[in-house]
Amino acid sequence: MANVADAPKDTFRLSMLLYDTRYRSLTIQVFVFFLFMAGAAWLVDNTMRNLEALGKDFNFGFLWNRAGYDISQRLVEYTNDSTHGRAMLVGLLNTLLVALLGCIAATVIGVIVGVLRLSKNWLVGRLMTVYVEIFRNVPLLLWILLIYAVFTEATPAPNAFRPNPETGLADRSMFLDAIAVTNRYTAVPNSVFSRELGWLDLGLFYINIDVLAVLAAAVLGWWLNRMVKARATRIQNETGVRPATWWSSVLLLLGLPVAVLLALGFHLEFPELRGFNFVGGLNVSNSFMALWLALSLYTGAFIAEIVRAGILAISRGQSEAAFALGLRPGRTMSLVILPQALRVIIPPLISQYLNLTKNSSLAIAVGYLDLRGTLGGITLNQTGRELECVLLMMLIYLAISLVISAVMNVYNAAVKLKER
Amino acid sequence: MKKSVFLGTLTVAGLAAGLGSAATLDDVKARGELNCGVSTGLTGFSLPDANGNWTGFDVALCRAVAAAVLGDGTKVKFVPTTGQTRFTALASGEVDMLARNSTWTFSRDTDLKLDFVGVNYYDGQGFMVRKDLGVTSAKELDGATVCIQTGTTTELNLADWFKVNNLSYTPVAVETNAEGEQQYAAGACDAYTTDASGLAATRAAFADPENHVILPEIISKEPLGPAVRHGDNEWADVVGWTLNALIAAEEYGVTSTNMEELAANSPNPEIRRLLGVEGDLGPMIRLDKDWAKRAISVGGNYGEIFAATIGEATPIGLARGLNAQWTQGGLLYAPPFR
Numbered sequence: 001m002a003n004v005a006d007a008p009k010d011t012f013r014l015s016m017l018l019y020d021t022r023y024r025s026l027t028i029q030v031f032v033f034f035l036f037m038a039g040a041a042w043l044v045d046n047t048m049r050n051l052e053a054l055g056k057d058f059n060f061g062f063l064w065n066r067a068g069y070d071i072s073q074r075l076v077e078y079t080n081d082s083t084h085g086r087a088m089l090v091g092l093l094n095t096l097l098v099a100l101l102g103c104i105a106a107t108v109i110g111v112i113v114g115v116l117r118l119s120k121n122w123l124v125g126r127l128m129t130v131y132v133e134i135f136r137n138v139p140l141l142l143w144i145l146l147i148y149a150v151f152t153e154a155t156p157a158p159n160a161f162r163p164n165p166e167t168g169l170a171d172r173s174m175f176l177d178a179i180a181v182t183n184r185y186t187a188v189p190n191s192v193f194s195r196e197l198g199w200l201d202l203g204l205f206y207i208n209i210d211v212l213a214v215l216a217a218a219v220l221g222w223w224l225n226r227m228v229k230a231r232a233t234r235i236q237n238e239t240g241v242r243p244a245t246w247w248s249s250v251l252l253l254l255g256l257p258v259a260v261l262l263a264l265g266f267h268l269e270f271p272e273l274r275g276f277n278f279v280g281g282l283n284v285s286n287s288f289m290a291l292w293l294a295l296s297l298y299t300g301a302f303i304a305e306i307v308r309a310g311i312l313a314i315s316r317g318q319s320e321a322a323f324a325l326g327l328r329p330g331r332t333m334s335l336v337i338l339p340q341a342l343r344v345i346i347p348p349l350i351s352q353y354l355n356l357t358k359n360s361s362l363a364i365a366v367g368y369l370d371l372r373g374t375l376g377g378i379t380l381n382q383t384g385r386e387l388e389c390v391l392l393m394m395l396i397y398l399a400i401s402l403v404i405s406a407v408m409n410v411y412n413a414a415v416k417l418k419e420r
Numbered sequence: 421m422k423k424s425v426f427l428g429t430l431t432v433a434g435l436a437a438g439l440g441s442a443a444t445l446d447d448v449k450a451r452g453e454l455n456c457g458v459s460t461g462l463t464g465f466s467l468p469d470a471n472g473n474w475t476g477f478d479v480a481l482c483r484a485v486a487a488a489v490l491g492d493g494t495k496v497k498f499v500p501t502t503g504q505t506r507f508t509a510l511a512s513g514e515v516d517m518l519a520r521n522s523t524w525t526f527s528r529d530t531d532l533k534l535d536f537v538g539v540n541y542y543d544g545q546g547f548m549v550r551k552d553l554g555v556t557s558a559k560e561l562d563g564a565t566v567c568i569q570t571g572t573t574t575e576l577n578l579a580d581w582f583k584v585n586n587l588s589y590t591p592v593a594v595e596t597n598a599e600g601e602q603q604y605a606a607g608a609c610d611a612y613t614t615d616a617s618g619l620a621a622t623r624a625a626f627a628d629p630e631n632h633v634i635l636p637e638i639i640s641k642e643p644l645g646p647a648v649r650h651g652d653n654e655w656a657d658v659v660g661w662t663l664n665a666l667i668a669a670e671e672y673g674v675t676s677t678n679m680e681e682l683a684a685n686s687p688n689p690e691i692r693r694l695l696g697v698e699g700d701l702g703p704m705i706r707l708d709k710d711w712a713k714r715a716i717s718v719g720g721n722y723g724e725i726f727a728a729t730i731g732e733a734t735p736i737g738l739a740r741g742l743n744a745q746w747t748q749g750g751l752l753y754a755p756p757f758r
Contacts, residue, residue, distance in 0.1 A: 054511065055533050055650065068576045072590045080579035157607035183608050184565055184592075275563040276553075276610045277590065286608075367570075367593040378593075381504050381571035384532040 051387070060392070062383045063088065069378050071369050073285055076205035084379045089204065091374030092396060098292055098370065099357040099400075105296035106356060107349075110303025115333065117308050128304070135301035141362055143298055148290035148366045155183045155286075161273050178270055180278060185285045187271035187278035194265030210264050214257055221256035225249050287368035291360065299356045306348045310341035342415045350408040354401050361397075371396060444516050444648070444655035445489065445706060453495050456482035457515035460500040460596045463621040464730040464738075465521055474498045477729040478519040481540055481646055484715040485517065485662045488707060493718035502596050503571040507532055510649060517659050518647045521615060523573045533650040537660030540645055540722075542742040542751050544638035545574050546616035548623060551631050553610065558637040562587040567600045567609035569593075574614055577640040597622065611635075615642050617730065617738055624735040657705050665712040668694060668754040669721035671745050676720040679713060694757045701757060712757075722752065 017027045051058060063085035070080050075093040078086055117128040135143070160171040161180055174180045180187040197209035228248050236242040271281025314337050322332040361372040369377070371393060380389040448454050458466035458478055466476040474482075474496075483493035501509045501520060509515050511533065521543070522528075524536040547558045547566075555561065558581075568575050570593040582589050592609050594600040601622050604612040612619065616638060623629045646663060648656050669675070672691050674682055683695040692698040696709030703709070719725045726743065730736045744750025 068579055070579045070582075070589075070591045072592065080576075080583060152603070152606050152608050159607070183606060184590075276561075277563055277565060279563070283590075364595070367595075369593060373570075373593065377504065378570055378575065381507075382576065384507065384527075386508060 047387070058388065060388055062379075062385050062388070065383070067379065068382065071374065073288060073369065084375075084383065087379060088371065088375040088392075091369055091371040094368065094374075095357075095360055095363075095370040095372075096400070098288065098295065098360050098363070098368070101292055102295040102299065102356050102360065103353050105292070106299040106303055106352070109296060109300030110352075111307050113300065113304035114307025114311065117304060118311060132301045132304050135298050136305070140294060140298045140359055141365055144290055144294040144362055144365055147294050148286060151286040151290055152183045155181050158182045158184065158187075158273060158277050161278075174271075178268075178281075180271060180273075182278070183286065184277070185283040186289060187281045187283050189268040189270050190280065190282040192267060192269045194267065195263075197264070213264065214260050214266075217260040218253075218257045221252040221254075224256075225252040228252070285368070287363070287366040290366050291363050291368050295356050295359060299352050299359075302352050302355075303349060306345055306352065307341070310343075310345035311337055313344045314340050339415070343417060346408065346412040346415060350405055350412070353404050353408065357400055357404060358397060444652050445658055448489055448516055448655075452490060453497050454482065454486040454490065454517070455497050455499055455515045456485075457499050457501045457506055457509050457518040457520055458482065459520045460502055460598065462521065462597050462618055463625045464734060464736040465617070465621060466498070466500075466519075468498075475729070477541070477725060478521060480719040480725040480729065481519045481663060481666075482517070483718045484666060485659055487714040487718045488662045488665075488711040489658060491714060493714075503569050504595065507534060510534065510647060513649075516648070516655070521618065521644045522647055523615075523642045524645050524647075525573060528647075534647045535650050535652075535656045536643075536645045536647050537656045538645050538663045539643040539751075540663055541617060541643075543615040543617050543642040543644050545577050545613060545640040545642060546619050546638055547611045547613045547635040548604070548619045548632055549611045549635065551633050555611075555633075555635065558611075558635045558639070559585060559587070561589065561611055563589070564610040565590045565592055565608070567592045567594055567603050567612045569597065569600055569614060570595060572614075573640070573642065578613055581639045601625065615644065617644075617736075620736050620738050621730070624737070629735075654706065658707065661705060662712075662715050664754040665694060665715055665757070666722040666725065667745075667752050668757055669712070669716045670723040670752075671747065671754060674716060674721060675724055676717050679716055683713065690757055 017023045048058075064083050066080075067082055067084045067087040068080050069087070071078060071087065071090050073094060074090045075097060076090060078090045113128050113131060116124050117132065119125045119128075156172045158180070161174060161182070163170045172180075174187075178189050193208075193210040195210075197213065199206040200209050200212065225248070228245055232243050232245045269280050271278040271283070274280075277283070318336055318340065319332050322336045323329075327335065360370060361376075363370040364373050364377060367373070375389055375396075376393045380386055383389075456479075458474065458476075461467050462476070464476055466474060466478045468474050479498065482496050482498065486496045487493040499509060499515050501515070501518070506518055506520055506522060507528070510518050518534075519540075521541065522536075523543075524539065528534050529536055547561065549555050549561075566578065566589050568578055568591050575591075575593075578589075578591070592603060594603055597614070597618060600612055600614070603609055604622075605626065612622070614622070616634065619634050623632050623634065626632060646659055648659055668690075672688065672694070674691060674694065679695065682691055683697050686692060686695075689698060693701055695713050696702055696711070700709060702711045705711075719728065723745075726738075726740065727733060730738045732739060740748070740750060742751050744752065746753040
């Protein structure tokens with residue numbers, strides 16, 4: 001009996017790495033890690049050997065060579081004399097533009113549809129179900145192609161807007177004399193300032209100082225409006241009477257930017273048919289419209305489901321309590337249900353934003369020159385640097401996704417349940 | 421065994437698949453089939469017919485090479501490639517040769533590690549527009565929207581030409597000729613630009629070819645030719661000399677119909693060498709004596725192929741022009757068979 005309590009000896013034998021459960025998992029981990037690293041090293045080595053056998057080297061020098069091709073939609077200065085690196089930047093900005101506008105539109109669509117799908121109105125609820133199911137269950141590429149086909153096949157050529165020399169009448173007339181939907185682009189009025197403040201050089205690109213001034217005015221107005229409201233709340237707390245702030249809000253939020261716009265001589269430049277195409281206005285290409293609409297509608301259907309799930313996650317007691325307090329359904333939704341539902345909605349919403357951004361690389365199907373179209377398309381082809389281009393492209397998409405994740409995580413931290 | 425399977429899987433997963441073997445000739449012989457990269461569909465040059473049989477000018481070259489190497493012009497697997505995928509397909513070994521209206525340029529021949537082994541069509545870039553636009557010269561295209569196949573030399577020529585002439589334009593990037601055709605037909609672009617031969621082929625495929633004009637300006641040199649991987653000289657010789665044999669056959673008047681008779685009776689030593697009656701040219705490129713004879717017998721000599729696929733009697737209606745024999749004022753000039 002006395003021998004049972006003998007403590008085991010603390011000596012370590014090599015075989016314990018295999019037979020002792022305390023060490024075995026460590027052994028396995030180290031072993032698998034080495035295997036993994038060996039596999040990775042083998043892949044890299046194999047790639048290098050094959051590149052050598054093909055007589056190709058690995059360098060990014062081509063990014064500083066002349067690109068030589070043109071891009072129709074460019075947010076920054078670019079000509080065919082610019083470098084491949086510059087073309088990559090143009091493509092990247094096009095990607096970011098469609099991703100940003102897509103995320104905004106998809107969120108708006110998703111929230112509205114998600115809420116309406118729960119509507120007690122039978123028709124509205126079913127219509128939303130049909131929308132969600134149709135868009136969610138057909139591949140995105142098909143939607144992009146379909147919408148693009150509708151734009152190019154069902155709309156008139158710019159030529160149709162030209163007046164007939166004999167009758168003076170055109171086949172088609174512009175909507176409100178300002179907007180023309182053609183099979184190439186939608187021509188819309190462009191905003192111009194008659195008093196140019198010049199351009200701010202940011203190294204990579206220029207920013208119009210007029211636009212900056214208007215943005216600054218809007219931010220200033222918003223900030224002043226907050227001060228006014230804070231003051232009103234203070235007075236209300238002291239006296240019990242809240243002073244009217246609506247007129248100062250209107251003045252600050254709308255009046256200030258409008259005043260700056262007027263001071264800078266803001267006006268619209270209307271598109272007009274000259275030569276082959278509309279000039280003067282802004283031509284929003286059909287490939288952009290198709291991509292943007294398809295991405296928004298497709299991702300919107302997913303977001304609608306996320307929003308619906310978020311709302312359903314809030315117990316019925318919450319809305320019943322709100323009704324008992326006399327809140328109307330709309331206010332119940334915006335004040336009670338949605339703020340709580342956001343905690344459920346935000347994490348999957350991040351994935352949808354990431355999906356939308358990555359899916360924007362389907363732009364190639366409609367010839368929208370995004371990052372995939374410039375760096376991974378024309379540049380890759382003209383320089384023959386497949387490995388470099390694809391690796392760089394993967395790195396950029398990874399960086400964009402991580403940034404979106406980080407930003408959304410900050411927002412998530414702000415809305416999530418505060419626990420102490 | 422397990423290890424080799426594992427490594428094999430990794431090989432496929434890795435880039436090893438990207439490396440073609442150096443001895444393409446042996447590979448083709450062992451496989452019993454030639455993998456030939458062609459365009460995804462260009463009337464007259466390479467297009468599958470209703471039965472799925474590929475026909476056309478570029479296709480005929482593939483068949484001639486297959487006949488020379490394998491003894492059978494039907495033992496070809498045609499791999500459709502776009503302007504974007506063609507060189508990768510060749511470099512990765514997916515195809516043994518490209519016969520796909522690809523322009524021979526310095527950087528493709530050197531930096532992209534291809535070898536262009538000859539020119540089977542001397543071409544130049546042109547523009548096609550609708551007749552009712554009233555445009556008669558490409559210089560009137562200021563402000564036009566132009567459809568352009570991406571990943572091609574034409575894309576760069578277009579940018580250069582518009583810049584030199586101080587004109588503006590909006591490019592619409594398309595992936596394949598079929599897509600370009602559709603966009604142009606739908607009026608999504610004012611002009612379509614590609615090699616003049618391609619424009620003629622595209623126009624021939626329209627329901628109303630008479631409503632479209634090809635503008636007179638030819639803005640570039642586009643020598644189109646078959647390409648193989650750099651560094652496999654033996655295979656390059658086979659493809660290059662098969663093309664030369666077709667060209668030389670036309671020069672010496674050897675056709676698919678009179679070939680047997682000439683082989684038996686012709687006193688011309690050059691013809692006798694070409695047809696393998698005299699000398700042993702075939703074994704010099706590791707083929708048998710009759711290689712050229714078989715190549716010519718598939719679709720005839722260069723002139724016969726041209727006439728049958730894209731010549732003036734076909735809907736495409738291309739004149740020989742630069743592609744006539746040097747004796748006729750053209751540029752076709754096969755080195756001596758000796």
